[in-house]
Amino acid sequence: xxxxxxxWTGALLTLAxxxxxxxxxxxxxxxxxxxxxxxxxxxxGYTWQNYLRPVLLNQVGAPGGWIWIFPLVLGALLYTxxxxxxxxxxxxxxxxxxxxxxxxxxxxxxxxxVGQVTGSMVALNSLSNVALLxxxxxxxxxxxxxxPDRPGLIRTAGRIGRYAILIAxxxxxxxxxxxxxxxxxxQVHFLVHDWLGLGH
Amino acid sequence: MTALRRLDRRWLYLGxxxxxxxxxxxxxxxxxxxxxxxxxxxxxxxxLQPGAGVFVYVEYGLGSREEMDPMLAAxxxxxxxxxxxxxxxxxxxxxxxxxxTVMGGVAARDPAYAKGYGQTxxxxxYRPAPDVALRAATSGIAAAYNEVDYAGRPLAGMPILQxxxxxxxxxxxxxxxxxxxxxxxxxxxxxxxxTGLPVIIxxxxxxxxxxxxxxAAGQLAAVIAGARGAAExxxxxxxxxxADVLVGASAMAAIYVLAVMLLGNLVxxxx
Numbered sequence: 001x002x003x004x005x006x007x008w009t010g011a012l013l014t015l016a017x018x019x020x021x022x023x024x025x026x027x028x029x030x031x032x033x034x035x036x037x038x039x040x041x042x043x044x045g046y047t048w049q050n051y052l053r054p055v056l057l058n059q060v061g062a063p064g065g066w067i068w069i070f071p072l073v074l075g076a077l078l079y080t081x082x083x084x085x086x087x088x089x090x091x092x093x094x095x096x097x098x099x100x101x102x103x104x105x106x107x108x109x110x111x112x113x114v115g116q117v118t119g120s121m122v123a124l125n126s127l128s129n130v131a132l133l134x135x136x137x138x139x140x141x142x143x144x145x146x147x148p149d150r151p152g153l154i155r156t157a158g159r160i161g162r163y164a165i166l167i168a169x170x171x172x173x174x175x176x177x178x179x180x181x182x183x184x185x186x187q188v189h190f191l192v193h194d195w196l197g198l199g200h
Numbered sequence: 201m202t203a204l205r206r207l208d209r210r211w212l213y214l215g216x217x218x219x220x221x222x223x224x225x226x227x228x229x230x231x232x233x234x235x236x237x238x239x240x241x242x243x244x245x246x247x248l249q250p251g252a253g254v255f256v257y258v259e260y261g262l263g264s265r266e267e268m269d270p271m272l273a274a275x276x277x278x279x280x281x282x283x284x285x286x287x288x289x290x291x292x293x294x295x296x297x298x299x300x301t302v303m304g305g306v307a308a309r310d311p312a313y314a315k316g317y318g319q320t321x322x323x324x325x326y327r328p329a330p331d332v333a334l335r336a337a338t339s340g341i342a343a344a345y346n347e348v349d350y351a352g353r354p355l356a357g358m359p360i361l362q363x364x365x366x367x368x369x370x371x372x373x374x375x376x377x378x379x380x381x382x383x384x385x386x387x388x389x390x391x392x393x394x395t396g397l398p399v400i401i402x403x404x405x406x407x408x409x410x411x412x413x414x415x416a417a418g419q420l421a422a423v424i425a426g427a428r429g430a431a432e433x434x435x436x437x438x439x440x441x442x443a444d445v446l447v448g449a450s451a452m453a454a455i456y457v458l459a460v461m462l463l464g465n466l467v468x469x470x471x
Contacts, residue, residue, distance in 0.1 A: 021210065050350060059346070104331075108335075112393050115393065116417050119419070174405075182446050185223060185449045
């Protein structure tokens with residue numbers, strides 16, 4: 001069995017997290033709060049060290065650095081939502097933020113989507129390509145809800161599309177189970193080997 | 201049957217725990233046959249000339265380390281064997297630390313990387329608004345990452361970034377994203393598609409179906425899929441074997457889950 005304080009701390013916290021599978025309990029809640037607090041603290045410290053501090057020291061004070069005043073003021077305005085009577089000022093940075101994000105996506109999205117569309121135009125010379133076309137059209141047909149009385153062809157295609165979607169979801173579910181199990185295996189491996197000193 | 205129908209779910213959890221403990225005490229190693237996607241990823245890295253620029257974007261955090269660390273280590277080890285110059289960036293503070301730990305382990309095995317920080321590799325770390333930083337890196341890496349690396353050291357004077365100035369085809373041969381969520385999309389949207397740089401994604405198992413349309417459309421060069429992909433890559437690249445144990449453990453769990461699902465359906469069908 002390990003004599004390391006770090007390993008013991010990790011092992012006891014792991015057991016506290018796993019105890020939630022039996023039932024909610026104080027050990028689980030303390031560990032959850034500890035993790036959230038640590039992650040937030042780490043992120044804050046890291047961002048200060050790697051982003052805010054270099055920007056403030058090297059760029060705001062440098063020649064031409066006055067331009068940084070604008071993002072600093074906009075950023076500070078976000079916090080006015082906590083000051084009664086001044087909340088409306090927070091809408092300006094939020095509006096710019098949303099507009100910038102939307103513009104960003106609109107600038108880069110079409111090229112990728114067009115690539116997806118052209119990528120689906122395949123020669124029907126293999127079973128795989130035929131399946132791709134059938135599932136693609138079927139998938140579209142599944143989501144045609146606007147026609148009041150859907151023609152039989154669209155209903156049939158929609159049924160095929162629904163099965164294709166179910167298969168894709170099944171594959172994703174299988175991947176999820178394996179992924180989650182791998183995470184559990186990692187922690188159990190830590191408990192068995194590093195903490196208890198058992199196994200190979 | 202009534203007893204089975206009323207079975208407390210905690211007995212199922214106990215079954216999973218017992219299987220996991222068994223897999224940890226008596227590891228079952230399964231080395232899968234390499235798929236075409238993993239072989240493509242290997243071939244692209246194998247074709248790199250010494251000194252070729254490679255960008256590695258790490259998105260996953262502590263929660264996905266068990267599945268992703270072996271994959272990242274195998275790829276970085278292979279890139280180091282090929283003498284590639286590696287620029288690492290991260291999508292979160294956690295991911296930055298994960299990347300540093302894994303690359304530190306790889307660098308320790310190779311003198312050119314152990315003492316070559318700033319020359320053969322660099323860790324840029326994380327920047328707020330990571331998508332914007334990634335996009336900006338396509339025109340200038342140092343400016344996009346505020347002229348400092350993950351530990352706050354100045355990038356000016358690092359030979360690697362004097363040679364690899366911008367994240368595009370002029371300077372780089374390959375780009376990777378190791379991903380457990382949505383990190384692959386920015387790499388395709390802001391790097392791969394606009395610059396034409398070949399992008400390889402290393403992904404957790406549950407994310408692999410989402411990547412298939414991009415792979416089929418040629419927007420991704422290759423995908424390394426979960427623990428299985430990692431095990432395949434380790435075998436192809438002759439890297440230390442860590443993922444084949446995960447594949448063996450996952451296989452045991454999959455059999456258990458299938459058995460429970462089958463039993464559940466049989467029980468549920470009876471009136």
